[in-house]
Amino acid sequence: MRDGLPLGHEARGIGFDRPAAIWFASAFSFSEQTKKGIDAARDWRGLFSVVLADLALISIVRQEYGASSRADAFFKAIETLSSNVVAADPPAAVDAAPVTEKGATTKAAAIPAASVVPAAVVEVQPATASADPAKDEPENATWLINGRLTSWTGSFTKRIEKGRSPITNGWAALVKPAGSAAIISLTSIVTRDPGKGELGDLRYAISCATTDLPRFVRIEAEIDPGRIKPLDACLQFYARGDSKTVGTYLKVNRIFVLARVENQGKTEDVDFGEIAKNVHVDAVGRNYKFDLRPKVLDAMNAGTVKHIWVVFEIAAQEFDFSLSDVFLGSNPDRLLTEPSRNGAFEDPNIEAQTSLLKGLGGWQKLGPPAPRPHSGAQGRKWQWIDRVGSVDIVVPVYNAIEEVENCIQSIVRATHVPYTLTLVNDGSSRETSRRLDNIASKHPWIRVIDNGSNIGYTRAANVGLAASTAEYIVLLNSDTIVGEDWLSEMLSCIVNHPKAAGVGALSNAASWQSVPSLNDAKGKWRVNALPAGWTVDDYARLVSDLSNRAYPAVPLLNGFCTLFRRSALVAVGFLDEEGFPVGYGEENDLCVRLTKAGYDLHVCDSAYVYHVKSASFGSAKRAELVRAGTAKCAEKHPEVDWKSLQRVLGESIPLIELRAALSEHISKRES
Structure with a gap:
């Protein structure tokens, strides 16, 4: 069905009936075993416990029915259940401290591993997780504790209001000023970068949607200080987003390293420096890669810190933003040349793509280009048209x-x-x-x-x-x-x-x-x-x-x-x-x-x-x-x-x- 949920599910207290189970089993690409469990369910709690392992569910339903008012109550119901229900036969659990939220205690359930699949395929196969989420990454490959969301602790959707709040293990969010809010949730996206002409991978992502017009939102990924190396390092991630303000594009204003250090017996947060700024993000989505500047690396290696994070700061009021596949670690190859050279690009987004481009030698040898360059057509200059952008x-x-x-x-x-x-x-x-x-x-x-x-x-x-x-x-x-x-x-x-x-x-x-x-x-x-x-x-x-x-x-x-x-x-x-x-x-x-x-x-x-x-x-x-x-x-x-x-x-x-x-x-x- 693509024109709404089954009849009888409009009210906030969603009733359960056989059509609901039939619809669930047929609407999404569940495995045969999951379909049998859905068919045997006798109430919403039982049904949801069967599909709890497939954390892509909420995102899929939102994509199919996001514009339908009939779906609102359904979303609230399954998100409430996701905060209070543990699957009857869950995947192997990660040993992590339980999180109590609104009186509900949940374990950190292992997130099923994603695989390379076409965008139309939505089923994610479960995988066995280790006791330490960091070990799901190749040894010494990443400095982040849970950058690729190999585990999740707590409810799948959280409302973050004033101040700083944990999202899950290795992740936190900060919203300012007081009285504003953002909805942070676990979702699944296809990390398809059309700039590379590839189909993309199905991955879990942290999604942020603003509600009460914050001045800015920070999403913080925690770094394990013990893994930091004095080497060339880079930050890689996949992002997509959409500004709700007409005529503007969404941008991540700053990506920087923030550390909590001891100073004369006091604890304070110190900005170790920027990795990138004004990173443009759009609804198509793409991969990004930035080198860490030497001064940032020096600060990260200059002593002991209690906690350290990579921070994504967005200074916009109304937006949707998804972040996935975050990696911080030793640089496998240098995509960026030294920033001090002549002809360097000011925008790091362009710098990050220079390995794909040819014919840029002229840019690197020349100084700043003239504001109105010649077209080369019989000496005529380009003519600028009013109201026309690039x-x-x-x-x-x-x-x-x-x-x-x-x-x-x-x-x-x-x-x-x-x-x-x-x-x-x-x-x-x-x-x-x-x-x-x-x-x-x-x-x-x-x-x-x-x-x-x-x-x-x-x-x-x-x-x-x-x-x-x-x-x-x-x-x-x-x-x-x-x-x-x-x-x-x-x-x-x-x-x-x-x-x-x-x-x-x-x-x-x-x-x-x-x-x-x-x-x-x-x-x-x-x-x-x-x-x-x-x-x-x-x-x-x-x-x-x-x-x-x-x-x-x-x-x-x-x-x-x-x-x-x-x-x-x-x-x-x-x-x-x-x-x-x-x-x-x-x-x-x-x-x-x-x-x-x-x-x-x-x-x-x-x-x-x-x-x-x-x-x-x-x-x-x-x-x-x-x-x-x-x-x-x-x-x-x-x-x-x-x-x-x-x-x-x-x-x-x-x-x-x-x-x-x-x-x-x-x-x-x-x-």
Whole structure:
């Protein structure tokens, strides 16, 4: 069931009946043994004791029914039970001091070990825990007591009010000022980092959601002083979050080391120094890695301390934040170069990704870049547009280097607003890789992300999208040639439509966005040739001159060239790389998800981008991929009337009128 809980469960005192047990057994991916236990349960307490070991349950139900008011009472019931019930046959217990909360005493139950699974799989298999949670980590690998949440003591959800309170063994939280509060809970998340193009692992996480508008919240992970080594060290973790304040992104303001030391017979807390600051976090989630500065390490090794913590401090009032897979210990490899070098990046988030980037030599040799750099296009400077934030252009590349070079040259020539260009090299040949690196070395605003192997178009596109922190992102096919002022025109469209999530350009070959003709004599999509003697820029100028700039709203966009509002992508998720691993249909799926979320899509009828058509695939292979993508879209969205959407696209009056004007102009010119 996906439309609510079983009937009879609306009241706060949730009654128990057979439909409830049947729903439980069928709604989630429990093992057969667990399903049998659920079926035999005679009350909520008995039912919950059966599934207590699967601590992912609360998170899963929240994801499925988080927006349902009918689920509120259910959440309260199972969370209350989680504070007061010990499983009838629990996993091996960790020896830890019992915690008393509101009169209830619970043992520290071993958390089942997580394994690498697709995001859709929710079942977690139990594992035997040692008597010392620290020993679940490789010996001497981590300095944290319980960084990866191998054990949990106390209730799964706690309300933290003024002051500092323990969360579980090895973790605490601090909320200020008095009168504010945060809800801290154990949850399960998939630590999927789209920047690496991997499926991710199912892991336990500490989740923090604010309620009464605190000034700041600190989440503290305790370090075992006896494990600290005078070595190069790093902090690694996975985080995701969402600011509830409109128009802002969530950031962890400071990550630092805090120690409790004895000083002349008094105990005081001492700040040993920052590890990172202003770490941007979004709802997509990603892995982070920061080196510990020498002065921080020196302070940690400079004497005895009673307690020492890594502290994550968030100075925001309304947010959701999840933290998982926290590691502090010796650095297996140095991703960061010395901070004193010229050309260092101020933002540690960018520094942490430099091992994935090529072509950064120019940045390191140069001083601070000029505020308005030249585009390289005949000496013209970039033109700054009012109300437009930063822009990234992402181009996934798989061989076909001549077409790629033509695309890059056109971007450099025809783009007159500030941008960065990210080329995602998806396992191309050695020659293609060499030529991409050569291009990046000559253009400081161009970078190459090398996937190392071919992971497929959609995952490669997600790598580029996830690497961006810009307000707007263009996802552009590598077999395109952009026309004069293409990006300026598309940006003008999106900034004038605040609800727009995506904007598409016109083209010679982009299905419903094609001009001047849609179909050939056989009724197939036409690939319109340029008029004899014309360049792409010539045709782009004609489109711009004849356009009424109506910016028609549409239900779907062709994926060859789309300008996205990044906040919208973060809200609904990136491309579906499992359903559409090599593309073809992934853009339709994303468009449907965006419109379902309340966003608009528009065609910029004044921007023109020439499309060579799939240099990476032949025509026969392309037709096969189109059929597979169409079938997958129909499977994912059975409620969508795709034919109706096609009719809407075909009946767009502004596009019909523009096609007629273009045809008439060209006909007169040729006659």
